[in-house]
Amino acid sequence: TCPFSPNAIIDDGCVSYATLDRLNSKVKPAVDNLVQTTDFFSHYRLNLFHKTCPFWNDEDGMCGNIACAVETLDNEEDIPEIWRASELSKLEGPRAKHPGKKMQKQNPDRPLQGKLGEDVGESCVVEYDDECDDRDYCIPEDEGTTSNGDYINLLHNPERFTGYSGQSAKSVWDAIYLENCFKKSSFPKSADLGVSNAPAEPAALDFKHVLDSAGRQAQLQQQRQSFPDTPFVANTGYEVEDECLEKRVFYRVVSGMHASISTHLCWDYLNQSTGQWQPNLACYESRLHKFPDRISNLYFNYALVTRAIAKLGPYVLGPHYTFCAGDLLQDQDTRDKVAAVTQHAASVPQIFDESVMFVNGEGPSLKEDFRNRFRNISRVMDCVGCDKCRLWGKIQTSGYGTALKVLFEFHENQRPPSLKRTELVALFNTYARLSSSLAANGKFRAMIDLRDKGS
Ligand code: FAD
Numbered sequence: 001t002c003p004f005s006p007n008a009i010i011d012d013g014c015v016s017y018a019t020l021d022r023l024n025s026k027v028k029p030a031v032d033n034l035v036q037t038t039d040f041f042s043h044y045r046l047n048l049f050h051k052t053c054p055f056w057n058d059e060d061g062m063c064g065n066i067a068c069a070v071e072t073l074d075n076e077e078d079i080p081e082i083w084r085a086s087e088l089s090k091l092e093g094p095r096a097k098h099p100g101k102k103m104q105k106q107n108p109d110r111p112l113q114g115k116l117g118e119d120v121g122e123s124c125v126v127e128y129d130d131e132c133d134d135r136d137y138c139i140p141e142d143e144g145t146t147s148n149g150d151y152i153n154l155l156h157n158p159e160r161f162t163g164y165s166g167q168s169a170k171s172v173w174d175a176i177y178l179e180n181c182f183k184k185s186s187f188p189k190s191a192d193l194g195v196s197n198a199p200a201e202p203a204a205l206d207f208k209h210v211l212d213s214a215g216r217q218a219q220l221q222q223q224r225q226s227f228p229d230t231p232f233v234a235n236t237g238y239e240v241e242d243e244c245l246e247k248r249v250f251y252r253v254v255s256g257m258h259a260s261i262s263t264h265l266c267w268d269y270l271n272q273s274t275g276q277w278q279p280n281l282a283c284y285e286s287r288l289h290k291f292p293d294r295i296s297n298l299y300f301n302y303a304l305v306t307r308a309i310a311k312l313g314p315y316v317l318g319p320h321y322t323f324c325a326g327d328l329l330q331d332q333d334t335r336d337k338v339a340a341v342t343q344h345a346a347s348v349p350q351i352f353d354e355s356v357m358f359v360n361g362e363g364p365s366l367k368e369d370f371r372n373r374f375r376n377i378s379r380v381m382d383c384v385g386c387d388k389c390r391l392w393g394k395i396q397t398s399g400y401g402t403a404l405k406v407l408f409e410f411h412e413n414q415r416p417p418s419l420k421r422t423e424l425v426a427l428f429n430t431y432a433r434l435s436s437s438l439a440a441n442g443k444f445r446a447m448i449d450l451r452d453k454g455s
Contacts, residue, residue: 061168399430
């Protein structure tokens, strides 16, 4: 029988790391193809530079490295054709037809006040206003605001080593993990921290205790040694003993996202003596290999997002969703590429059973708390002092937020989910990030095996 609780990941005989690696060998080419070769999924519009950190004053934390910079698309001709001029009128998602109320009042025809260029039909590029849907797990990105949003070609701005570190990065991670302290009234929520200081010490200590759980680390180490055939989730509770399922899941999502970011920065690392971008094994060993729980959480996120994508497949490929391609052929091409990803994602049934969450014990009462905490994490992203890290931090927070929304707010056979274009783009790009993290982890493991055999 499965040694892990049915609460997290289930299938008939337990999902193992190897199962997910095998799945990923099919998913990766498909999801890379989607995010790298379609305009719809390779471009993201967000408000990257115009928001200030709502929690503390972090002017000193700005990263000045060139690697931290983000290249935005400032000229209209660089914006994919599908978002220009007449093509814009074809941008259509389930919510695309409802311009925000605020904007409608201001100027129903040109909510962006001509900022994209005089000939651009803006009504479709603007999807909605910035108001949160009750079911959103993050602050929706800003396709629908009247403030300046920036178009970004994600292919020109890969997530990789930037050199951003120190107190600023630490404060952000601390604040993010602090959100894990559900209903511990003695600890301030980041939202309550005001503008003065980084997170309070007690919560950080509380969290450290969790990470330092020596017994659990040893157990996981043992599990890793028999890698890859053991189930990758022993249970969901090792980080926060005695915590309920929902809190453990919350922690794992955050830690898995952190592990994925660490993997990418170690994989695409700048060797400052040669100027070459290359994998840095020492970086991987110190940040991930020594911490099997982090790797476990990375795979956990892969399973969670896989399930969300599989669940979403029938809706997003249904007749109500168009990908706003400039012509029918392009639209069909995008749809086919989405279908390839969702079909692979659906090929491992019951990879993650979301139906057990928010049902027992204090679960139902935690749902709103869970949602609000995730929203706080998306606010904390405005405190990241490196543009490129903020870009990918925001995309991935939004991607996980969308996955959670799909898992917990949409029920099969009910009305189709209402997702913004940005949510969809973030979800699939987050899946692509996780997919490349799994692949990079495999290559790093092979490098370690090779080195250890040689010695
Ligand atoms: P950090 O990664 O800062 O970790 C801080 C502490 O958290 C660690 O000491 C450890 O106790 C704990 N911890 C670490 N990993 C995990 C985990 N997976 N689960 C649980 N606990 C953990 N840098 C880049 O070069 N490129 C990027 O694209 C990038 N994106 C970033 C995005 C965000 C949102 C943030 C906040 C930072 C980003 N950074 C990026 C910086 C990077 O994440 C590190 O903060 C930085 O490299 C310093 O690393 P560190 O060794 O001090 O540990």
